[in-house]
Amino acid sequence: MSSAALVTLRGVSVAYGGHVVLDAVDLTVERGRIVTVVGPNGAGKSTLLKVALGLILPDAGMVERPAACIGYVPQRLQVERILPLSVRRFLAMGVGQGGMNSVLEAGLERVGAGHVLGRQVADLSGGELQRVLLARALLRKPDLLVLDEPVGGVDMAGQAELYDLIAGVARDEGVGVLMVSHDLHVVMAATDEVVCLNRHVCCAGHPETVSRHPEYLALFGPRVAGSLAIYTHAHDHGHSADGSILPLDGGHRHGPECRHG
């Protein structure tokens, strides 16, 4: 495993009741890199993220997770709708010590949701909730962000803003990002590597290369795939010529509060 790796999966397989949903999957997320997993419904994308997070143990293969702190935005939040829980409290629970109002407010401002601090989580719109979840993940100051369709329910302008924010966090703070997305058009512009998953890894690599791969074309069709190239652009994430990136200092720390500094 490279010294910049935050999480590495090798030969990971998962089956539910004898039904294989992940088959010999390899994946690495390095510091400062954005890896986006695409694939049809039921392809195993969320399962893959949960394996990377350690929430599901694989039936075969291995997972190494040297990331010190992980921020996770799940696909769906299981909030008890009748449980009174303010956004302020919800964010404070996520960051533990140091959850001062001003810090929480700044965290919300960053994702364009400064106005919801005093609201109840249950009353948020879908797009507002996604922004709050992203703010909560970022407030932890993670070195690895795991995002399962992070902009679901967010309007188009907001989606582009949030993907820009995610790209900035990777570029400027060296955070590694593992993300699932259906927003293929938008996501291509904020991705270093695309992993096309359909139980197994069909193809993986630079967005433009993947968008021309026969297996990718077979899955998504030439119409979707053809339009992707328009949205791809080169990245300047400060990688060295051989693609290697800054090494990560070790340490393995989980739990609600992993804010550094």
Ligand SMILES: Nc1ncnc2c1ncn2[C@@H]1O[C@H](COP(=O)(O)OP(=O)(O)OP(=O)(O)O)[C@@H](O)[C@H]1O
């Ligand atoms: N706990 C579980 N028990 C049994 N089957 C499961 C379980 N979780 C997921 N599955 C099945 O595993 C397969 C992969 O599910 P997963 O949620 O990983 O797919 P996905 O690619 O994220 O799908 P989507 O794009 O629809 O969110 C699906 O067929 C799903 O029904």
